Amino acid sequence: xxxxxxxxxxxxxxxxxxxxxxxxxxxxxxxxxxxxxxxxxxxxxxxxxxxxxxxxxxxxxxxxxxxxxxxxxxxxxxxxxxxxxxxxxxxxxxxxxxxxxxxxxxxxxxxxxxxxxxxxxxxxxxxxxxxxxxxxxxxxxxxxxxxxxxxxxxxxxxxxxxxxxxxxxxxxxxxxxxxxxxxxxxxxxxxxxxxxxxxxxxxxxxxxxxxxxxxxxxxxxxxxxxxxxxxxxxxxxxxxxxxxxxxxxxxxxxxxxxxxxxxxxxxxxxxxxxxxxxxxxxxxxxxxxxxxxxxxxxxxxxxxxxxxxxxxxxxxxxxxxxxxxxxxxxxxxxxxxxxxxxxxxxxxxxxxxxxxxxxxxxxxxxxxxxxxxxxxxxxxxxxxxxxxxxxxxxxxxxxxxxxxxxxxxxxxxxxxxxxxxxxxxxxxxxxxxxxxxxx
Amino acid sequence: xxxxxxxxxxxxxxxxxxxxxxxxxxxxxxxxxxxxxxxxxxxxxxxxxxxxxxxxxxxxxxxxxxxxxxxxxxxxxxxxxxxxxxxxxxxxxxxxxxxxxxxxxxxxxxxxxxxxxxxxxxxxxxxxxxxxxxxxxxxxxxxxxxxxxxxxxxxxxxxxxxxxxxxxxxxxxxxxxxxxxxxxxxxxxxxxxxxxxxxxxxxxxx
Numbered sequence: 001x002x003x004x005x006x007x008x009x010x011x012x013x014x015x016x017x018x019x020x021x022x023x024x025x026x027x028x029x030x031x032x033x034x035x036x037x038x039x040x041x042x043x044x045x046x047x048x049x050x051x052x053x054x055x056x057x058x059x060x061x062x063x064x065x066x067x068x069x070x071x072x073x074x075x076x077x078x079x080x081x082x083x084x085x086x087x088x089x090x091x092x093x094x095x096x097x098x099x100x101x102x103x104x105x106x107x108x109x110x111x112x113x114x115x116x117x118x119x120x121x122x123x124x125x126x127x128x129x130x131x132x133x134x135x136x137x138x139x140x141x142x143x144x145x146x147x148x149x150x151x152x153x154x155x156x157x158x159x160x161x162x163x164x165x166x167x168x169x170x171x172x173x174x175x176x177x178x179x180x181x182x183x184x185x186x187x188x189x190x191x192x193x194x195x196x197x198x199x200x201x202x203x204x205x206x207x208x209x210x211x212x213x214x215x216x217x218x219x220x221x222x223x224x225x226x227x228x229x230x231x232x233x234x235x236x237x238x239x240x241x242x243x244x245x246x247x248x249x250x251x252x253x254x255x256x257x258x259x260x261x262x263x264x265x266x267x268x269x270x271x272x273x274x275x276x277x278x279x280x281x282x283x284x285x286x287x288x289x290x291x292x293x294x295x296x297x298x299x300x301x302x303x304x305x306x307x308x309x310x311x312x313x314x315x316x317x318x319x320x321x322x323x324x325x326x327x328x329x330x331x332x333x334x335x336x337x338x339x340x341x342x343x344x345x346x347x348x349x350x351x352x353x354x355x356x357x358x359x360x361x362x363x364x365x366x367x368x369x370x371x372x373x374x375x376x377x378x379x380x381x382x383x384x385x386x387x388x389x390x391x392x393x394x395x396x397x398x399x400x401x402x403x404x405x406x407x408x409x410x411x412x413x414x415x416x417x418x419x420x421x422x423x424x425x426x427x428x429x430x431x432x433x434x435x436x437x438x439x
Numbered sequence: 440x441x442x443x444x445x446x447x448x449x450x451x452x453x454x455x456x457x458x459x460x461x462x463x464x465x466x467x468x469x470x471x472x473x474x475x476x477x478x479x480x481x482x483x484x485x486x487x488x489x490x491x492x493x494x495x496x497x498x499x500x501x502x503x504x505x506x507x508x509x510x511x512x513x514x515x516x517x518x519x520x521x522x523x524x525x526x527x528x529x530x531x532x533x534x535x536x537x538x539x540x541x542x543x544x545x546x547x548x549x550x551x552x553x554x555x556x557x558x559x560x561x562x563x564x565x566x567x568x569x570x571x572x573x574x575x576x577x578x579x580x581x582x583x584x585x586x587x588x589x590x591x592x593x594x595x596x597x598x599x600x601x602x603x604x605x606x607x608x609x610x611x612x613x614x615x616x617x618x619x620x621x622x623x624x625x626x627x628x629x630x631x632x633x634x635x636x637x638x639x640x641x642x643x644x645x
Contacts (some may be wrong), residue, residue: 156593163591178506182515184540191510279535279542279586281594285609299610304590304626339490360611375622382611 005029030216035234036241037222039416042430043117044220046110052249053103053293054208058201060096068148070194072187075150076275094264100142101267102256102288107135115321116342118330119221124321127214132319134207139291141200144193144286153269155276156285158185158193164298167308224416225330233416249333284359292356293349296385297392299360302374310389319395326397326404334410341399348391355385519645522637525581533597535586538644542586542594543632544605545642548616553579555603556617566628570617573631583634583644584618590625605629 007028009015018025067086069078082089111131114120120128147158162179166172181188219228228234235241259266267289271282287295292313301307317324332339360382361370367381377383457552518539525545528534534548548556556570574582588595588607599606601612602621607613619628634644 035471067633156609159587160591160593166592177511178509180511181509182540183518184509186515186540188509188512278540279537279594281608283596283608285593299624302624304624359608368607 002028011028019354021117028211030237032236032238034216034237034241035219035231036237037220037228037229037416038235038240039222039224040220040234040241040244041223042244042248043109043113043366044222045245046106046113047215048245049249049252050103050110051105051208051250052107053099054201054204056099056207057096057103060092060099061198061201063098065198070148070189070191072150072276075148078150089258091260094260097276098230098256098259098264100145101259101288101290102252103138104142106252107138107288111135111318112346113347116223116332116339117221117223118225118327118332120322120323121325121330122322123218124214127211127218128322129319130211130214132315134204134211135318136315137200137204137207141197141204142288142290144197146264147190147193148197149272150190150276151272151281152274152282153272155185155278156281157287158189159281161287162189163272164308164311164431167305169305169396186278221330222416223331224334225333226413227312229415230417245313249390286357289353289357292354293352293392294356295387296352296356299356300385300389310393314389314392316391321396321400325400326402327407327409328404329409329412331412334412335403335407336410338400338403339408341395341403344391345395348388350389350391352385355388356379360385384433453529477516500608517567518645520643522641522643524643526640530580536644538632542595543644544582544584544586544618544629546582546584546597548580548582550605552616556619559615559617559619562621562625564612565626568617568619568628573619573628575636578636581642582616582618583642584629584631588612588625589620589627589629590623595629 004026005025007025009018009024014024017023064082067078067082067089069075075157079093082093084090086092087368114128114131143157143161147154160174162185165179166176166334168175177183179188179189181192222228269282271285274282286292294314297314298307298311301310327335327338329335332342360380361376362381363377363379364381364384365379368379372378374385521536521538523534523536523545525547528545528547530547531549531552533544535543536543553570560569571579573584586594588609590607590610590612593607593609595605595607595612595614597605599608600622602613602615604616604618604621605614607623607625610624612625613621614625614629615621617628618631620626632644634642637643
């Protein structure tokens, strides 16, 4: 994609360095002269935003470790020490805690963008898989980080998640004991989670490099899903993408700052300001918002092992996606039926998220009692989550494989530049940058 | 063929080249397979297999300490059993004792609760067990069970759910007055730990 390098060292030092370590050339070819499709919309700015999130989490995290004590006896107090005593400790910690949520907002938008525009299809399968690996590492990192303050939600969240592995037949109990380093979640668990919470972000950074490498080999997808064919289809990364990414980052940082300064605990749980107590589980235990859809799938299944398998299966679907979607047309802009299913899928994910935050037997429509089915009233969040979970799996395992074979797609433009330049009828639609994706 | 490739590959010391030629000669004598295609066992193959096996065995042996270090340490395993004076628990009440880092429910059941548990012995259950098998003979009022939901380990609260026993707030499992799972995702009854009455009032758990 990038072709031969056009970098020309200007000073003597640059020439000297270029002959020994062409790192400036690498940066120039990747982020200055790199050709990007001319029609990228704002949904494409989240890759840059995610890099910003990772950098922010790394910097604030390394600072927090300077003041945090990884010990069951002192962890909670040391977090309070950061909040009350350390200079600007409150700011650094709120940036880190809310930064995790921002990271997940950005990654979910990034993933949905890939899903909508078919960015996982050949030749971008490895790029997509690396992204899935990053997402898995992010979830592991976020979970372990949430345990570190050693509050009630930290503790019982760790109990629930580690017990998931206990559902495995035969080896389950040995695995949970091994994860805990004892017969319950305790100090050894906290210490190893701390160690891994420090390690995993650097592994994420490593996989991000592979992700960007794979991206630069196959080139960026774009809203039409048509590969760039000539110079008319692309613009240089700088200034076009850098300025657009920079603007999107600024807007994103406003949202981030709004949470950090005005509602820093809105996405957290008050129970986590109570020190961990193994003898009492909070009356309403829920994970952080970004895990709620998976948590709802776990609870939707009445059997323990099957529930755990369904939850992991929901993530496994993402890995299999490049081979599940059979459509030859990449972008859903030209797939009218798939587009409808995509938006239902987004709604199903949001519904699962809401269900995950409610008690299973709470009523969806207050005051209405219907009839019992599988030991729960039909008007309950557990049944709503079953319906939504069914759609989630059907989307990946039935709709995408079948639809690709039967759907009548719209005509795909010959090139990225052609609809805007040569088709007068198509021009206004393209010029408004995918109005169907707004909102 | 690999061996020929070795011979042709790059400039090497005359002595090494000579040795390789000797090996080719060795294998050619007792060769059972077609020397142009087959891989016959030779001293070089033996060294490859032996060294790779030793390295793999060594890697596994070295990996084990790095894996096993995460298992419970000696001081954690040495957790003593506990003794508990059950007279502290009034009728119809329960005390939560910490045992091996986890809660344990010691419950003094009322006559009505026991009757209800016994009456349900024949009911359809996920993990069928008679109430009598969950208590010590003649001590039916004392129910001692692990205080962690068998689903994902939350601590159920007493008095919730429609079976008069425990309700788990995490995922809605309902246990009856015998600690048996009656509804919800949990697969097993609340665990009855190993314990014995040392006297009428003192119980040793673990």
